[in-house]
Amino acid sequence: MKITKVESFALHVPITPPITDAINAASHWGLPGVRIYTDEGIVGYGYTGTCALGDEMIVQTIDRYYGPALIGKDPFMVKEIWDDLRFGAMHWVGRAGIAHMALAAVDIALWDIISKAAGKPLWKYLGGHKPQRIKAYNTNGGWLNWTKERLIRDVSEIVEQGFTGVKMKVGKPDSREDYDRVKAVRKVIGDDIILMIDVNQQWNITTAMTWGKKLEEFDLYWLEEPLNPDDVMGHKKLADELNVPIALGEHVYNKYAFRDYIHQGAVEYVQADVTRLGGITEWLQVAGLAAAYDLPMCPHVGDMGQIHQHLVASTQNAIMLEYIPWIRDIFVEPATVENGYYVLPQMPGASTEMKPDCFEKFRVL
Numbered sequence: 201m202k203i204t205k206v207e208s209f210a211l212h213v214p215i216t217p218p219i220t221d222a223i224n225a226a227s228h229w230g231l232p233g234v235r236i237y238t239d240e241g242i243v244g245y246g247y248t249g250t251c252a253l254g255d256e257m258i259v260q261t262i263d264r265y266y267g268p269a270l271i272g273k274d275p276f277m278v279k280e281i282w283d284d285l286r287f288g289a290m291h292w293v294g295r296a297g298i299a300h301m302a303l304a305a306v307d308i309a310l311w312d313i314i315s316k317a318a319g320k321p322l323w324k325y326l327g328g329h330k331p332q333r334i335k336a337y338n339t340n341g342g343w344l345n346w347t348k349e350r351l352i353r354d355v356s357e358i359v360e361q362g363f364t365g366v367k368m369k370v371g372k373p374d375s376r377e378d379y380d381r382v383k384a385v386r387k388v389i390g391d392d393i394i395l396m397i398d399v400n401q402q403w404n405i406t407t408a409m410t411w412g413k414k415l416e417e418f419d420l421y422w423l424e425e426p427l428n429p430d431d432v433m434g435h436k437k438l439a440d441e442l443n444v445p446i447a448l449g450e451h452v453y454n455k456y457a458f459r460d461y462i463h464q465g466a467v468e469y470v471q472a473d474v475t476r477l478g479g480i481t482e483w484l485q486v487a488g489l490a491a492a493y494d495l496p497m498c499p500h501v502g503d504m505g506q507i508h509q510h511l512v513a514s515t516q517n518a519i520m521l522e523y524i525p526w527i528r529d530i531f532v533e534p535a536t537v538e539n540g541y542y543v544l545p546q547m548p549g550a551s552t553e554m555k556p557d558c559f560e561k562f563r564v565l
């Protein structure tokens with residue numbers, strides 16, 4: 201099989217109503233991505249996820265550098281292609297961020313092609329582990345810009361829908377307000393629902409130590425991204441001293457950076473995100489690394505779960521998956537949760553193929 205054409209795109213799908221966490225605000229979810237065509241008629245779809253900012257730079261990286269290097273290549277040689285692109289023209293200027301997100305889109309499209317050619321959903325092609333379903337936890341009721349009333353209403357509805365895990369954002373300017381909101385959510389969801397809180401890097405070590413300790417009383421399942429994602433030592437200190445496990449990984453861009461976190465004991469739930477990590481090829485290596493330390497994989501869903509459901513379903517040490525339903529309607533086989541569990545996809549491929557009309561509706565590049 202040979203690659204004959206590479207076509208970039210960017211879609212902006214509205215988020216209604218717009219959301220914020222401690223450092224981001226989003227009214228649209230951005231999907232800069234790529235369609236890769238082959239001489240056997242199979243088309244692979246890959247994308248990464250953004251707050252609809254910077255997409256033009258990701259698309260330009262694909263158009264100028266990665267796309268031309270792919271023409272004539274065999275998609276089944278995905279790991280060699282990954283090395284060639286990773287250490288190619290973009291290596292000098294981008295070993296993380298834009299370059300790695302563009303690489304993720306390409307790598308995901310290649311795995312989509314491979315599993316389509318095999319006639320299998322990607323999770324089966326990679327070797328299945330969870331044949332029926334995957335536990336989902338819901339992040340979409342806990343945004344930082346929600347009033348306390350809306351927060352309580354939304355998490356209540358999520359629990360009524362059958363979810364047994366809820367994540368909420370913290371990182372208000374006055375941490376006493378965070379405490380008050382977490383207390384209210386724990387009260388309304390009861391003791392049987394797992395509750396995670398996400399700081400989105402907003403705290404420093406002093407705030408994290410002080411308020412992490414105070415919040416322990418609410419039986420938190422994890423404390424997510426409390427500090428700057430480059431601060432391995434700070435997270436190690438928190439992991440040692442708090443009675444709440446540390447989760448992070450959505451801003452960790454390669455296996456070496458994960459190695460440092462894992463080996464130092466500075467992360468307890470590994471949230472590697474395939475859309476940031478350079479794709480499936482690197483994600484699988486991080487999953488193997490985490491497995492050797494008996495650490496669970498719980499991906500952050502920059503893809504909104506479409507691709508990660510395959511990875512969790514085929515990974516022994518992956519325990520559950522985040523759920524945010526913003527973009528599911530654009531896909532041919534949308535990620536679907538019923539009674540708190542992802543229903544595993546059955547169509548061949550990585551569940552990345554988009555309906556043709558979504559390009560008319562949401563394409564910006």
Ligand SMILES: [Mg+2]
Nearest residue numbers: 398424425450
């Ligand atoms: Mg997060």
